[in-house]
Amino acid sequence: MELIENHDAQFMLLAGFIIAIGLVITTVMLNSVIFEGNMAIGAGNDPSKNEMVNLMQITKDETGAAYRNTSNTSMLRNKTIADFIYQTQNFRDNLSTIYALNGDGVNLSWNVSNWNNSNYAYFTDNGMANGAAKWIVIQNVSSSNITVNVSTGSFIINVTNTTNSSKYWTITLSGGYQSFNSTNISSNVPPPYSITFFNAAGATGNYSINGTASGKAFTRARDYILYANVTFSTGRVKADITIPISVPW
Amino acid sequence: MGFRKLLKNEDAVSISIGFILMFSVTVIIFTATIISFYSLSQSNEKTTMGATFKIIGAGLATKITTVDTLVNITNSYGGTVNSLEYEFSMPASVADKSYSVNLTNSTYQIIIQSDNGAITYTPLNISANFNAVHIYSGAENYKLTYDKPSNSLNIVEE
Numbered sequence: 001m002e003l004i005e006n007h008d009a010q011f012m013l014l015a016g017f018i019i020a021i022g023l024v025i026t027t028v029m030l031n032s033v034i035f036e037g038n039m040a041i042g043a044g045n046d047p048s049k050n051e052m053v054n055l056m057q058i059t060k061d062e063t064g065a066a067y068r069n070t071s072n073t074s075m076l077r078n079k080t081i082a083d084f085i086y087q088t089q090n091f092r093d094n095l096s097t098i099y100a101l102n103g104d105g106v107n108l109s110w111n112v113s114n115w116n117n118s119n120y121a122y123f124t125d126n127g128m129a130n131g132a133a134k135w136i137v138i139q140n141v142s143s144s145n146i147t148v149n150v151s152t153g154s155f156i157i158n159v160t161n162t163t164n165s166s167k168y169w170t171i172t173l174s175g176g177y178q179s180f181n182s183t184n185i186s187s188n189v190p191p192p193y194s195i196t197f198f199n200a201a202g203a204t205g206n207y208s209i210n211g212t213a214s215g216k217a218f219t220r221a222r223d224y225i226l227y228a229n230v231t232f233s234t235g236r237v238k239a240d241i242t243i244p245i246s247v248p249w
Numbered sequence: 250m251g252f253r254k255l256l257k258n259e260d261a262v263s264i265s266i267g268f269i270l271m272f273s274v275t276v277i278i279f280t281a282t283i284i285s286f287y288s289l290s291q292s293n294e295k296t297t298m299g300a301t302f303k304i305i306g307a308g309l310a311t312k313i314t315t316v317d318t319l320v321n322i323t324n325s326y327g328g329t330v331n332s333l334e335y336e337f338s339m340p341a342s343v344a345d346k347s348y349s350v351n352l353t354n355s356t357y358q359i360i361i362q363s364d365n366g367a368i369t370y371t372p373l374n375i376s377a378n379f380n381a382v383h384i385y386s387g388a389e390n391y392k393l394t395y396d397k398p399s400n401s402l403n404i405v406e407e
Contacts, residue, residue, distance in 0.1 A: 023282065027282075027286055027289075030286065031286075031293060049315060049318050049319060052323075056322070056326050126327045128327065229331075236335060236336045236337065237333075237334065238333070239319065239330070239333045240330070240331040240332040240333070241323050241328055241329070241330050241331065241333075242328055242331060243327065243328030244327045244328060
């Protein structure tokens with residue numbers, strides 16, 4: 001009661017402080033509200049580039065695997081291609097389901113006309129006419145077997161000793177099958193050696209090189225260039241991409 | 250003596266004058282508070298617009314770079330991009346003000362500007378050709394497309 005009856009203005013001071021602090025708090029809060037209101041902008045989700053890269057890579061890998069599985073058999077070509085289409089369609093259906101679970105749409109289709117019509121690939125690095133005409137197929141080879149079938153034009157394979165570039169063997173290839181085994185090559189160039197294609201843009205055909213390089217078994221081979229068409233769609237992105245795929249490797 | 254008398258005098262002013270005085274003081278204080286808050290909000294508006302423009306510019310640059318990267322990744326696979334579309338949206342207004350977005354291909358910058366003087370410059374780094382475009386915030390929804398024959402990126406309103 002004494003406090004209430006005391007006229008020294010404690011309550012007035014207290015009220016003054018409370019009002020002052022209240023004003024400061026209100027002003028800061030209102031400022032924050034305006035700032036947040038102005039900043040109300042949605043960030044949104046950006047599509048992952050990795051998804052596209054993965055999609056292209058697994059399509060490439062699966063196409064190569066399906067070709068190798070089917071072309072190893074001695075079936076007729078149309079039967080082999082039908083088997084390839086069956087395998088790739090199975091892959092396509094599974095892939096579409098997996099992407100659909102993430103809310104993305106994926107559709108794949110393949111163009112096998114090069115295979116169907118025996119249009120062999122160029123001997124360039126990427127198998128197409130615009131690829132590099134001079135390229136190293138493999139280096140540091142200790143033994144290898146080379147089989148080449150030139151369909152059109154002519155090109156050169158250069159086998160060069162890795163340590164002494166003056167020791168090399170130039171093979172000019174034009175038309176038909178030619179095969180060189182490890183003994184043939186070693187008698188001309190002592191291993192280790194590198195195998196380089198020259199003038200590769202002027203010739204088409206298929207090749208297969210296998211053996212040992214840097215202590216590991218390797219296979220380099222190409223028959224055809226097949227085309228895979230990939231359509232990818234998410235809520236924001238729609239893409240239609242065609243990628244060439246060298247088969248069997 | 251007169252001053253002492255004044256201090257001890259508890260008559261003060263009449264109730265009417267007291268009310269007028271209190272009312273006037275309250276009005277003046279509130280007006281001062283509101284005016285200071287308003288001027289504060291004005292400067293705040295410009296600051297937030299600048300910050301928001303930076304976010305919009307960076308987001309737009311990221312989207313353009315994403316499309317450019319996808320095109321280049323496909324090229325690295327030897328493939329071709331037949332079509333590529335990326336839909337995105339931007340707010341119709343920032344702090345209740347419309348704005349314009351100028352995408353230049355001379356200096357490769359995204360310049361976002363509003364009529365109250367807020368402006369930001371965001372650098373843009375792409376390898377494909379980019380068709381310069383000046384867009385305005387009203388449309389809200391836009392589409393970033395890749396044109397295969399000209400190897401160029403375009404932004405169109407939806």
